[in-house]
């Protein structure tokens with residue numbers, strides 16, 4: 558099938574993050590940027606094929622949204638890619654970067670960097686089934702396969718199979734001895750390797766990932782690369798996305814203020830609660846909304862303290878959680894301002 562007709566603009570994307578970028582998180586982030594490409598958490602082929610829940614659920618408002626798959630069996634990967642396309646996902650991405658033991662036991666994730674031909678077979682099988690882009694997210698290397706040449710070998714084989722869109726986390730992974738969390742911090746970032754990759758494979762669409770903390774950092778990478786994927790910074794400080802549409806997508810539409818975002822989330826919380834979610838399932842992703850702002854700590858504390866309990870009438874906490882947290886922020890701001898005013902006068 559024709560997979561190169563991707564109309565997705567992947568200048569800025571939000572990284573797949575297990576337990577973090579679930580559908581609630583993505584809906585929330587979409588209130589801040591209309592254009593950044595959002596990735597799901599990694600979903601294994603086993604969960605999709607054999608699981609009881611609906612692991613592909615998402616909200617239409619999330620587009621453009623990419624499903625990240627964990628797996629290495631070409632038949633299963635192709636089947637899941639077809640399901641993803643059927644459900645309307647804009648892209649399906651193969652995880653070749655996760656170093657956890659559980660993932661290694663299933664022979665997928667970062668250990669696949671040592672098996673480019675397996676990834677190539679998955680790409681071929683998946684592309685036969687779908688029109689949406691089939692992409693790869695990898696590291697720059699693993700264990701002792703960490704020379705630049707190892708990376709280019711991997712990219713060569715996978716690109717020859719038909720993949721032309723890559724996101725590369727610019728640090729290697731140690732498959733033994735480091736936890737997944739340590740593997741996101743300890744191996745040094747080597748941005749030059751990813752920049753060099755783009756020079757060597759100019760025909761490929763290459764995004765860089767790892768340690769990007771500001772949109773200025775992103776803009777610098779974009780001088781050399783096609784896209785920048787941001788993970789932890791977006792999660793801890795989501796409002797960093799507020800300037801993305803204007804700055805990288807030539808879209809000058811008004812951006813919602815933090816307060817407007819809170820209000821925009823209320824009908825969603827209500828809606829999701831009808832189908833069994835708790836307000837906290839959604840609010841937990843919003844803890845960083847006021848990061849670095851006056852009242853930011855109050856916001857976080859209010860949500861954490863009140864988000865998981867019950868309201869006074871014994872019912873589950875609902876959308877009022879967000880309203881009350883906002884009121885607490887405004888009250889704290891007013892008190893701080895009054896204090897400042899008395900000091901000035």
Ligand SMILES: Cc1cc2nc3c(=O)[nH]c(=O)nc-3n(C[C@H](O)[C@H](O)[C@H](O)COP(=O)(O)O)c2cc1C
Nearest residue numbers: 572573574575598599652726767768769787788789
């Ligand atoms: C909590 C958490 C979960 C993650 N889960 C995934 C995942 O499911 N799939 C994946 O490819 N990477 C996963 N990652 C790695 C991120 O996608 C990203 O590569 C990494 O955090 C480096 O980017 P950053 O420095 O911008 O955060 C995860 C990272 C975090 C912090």
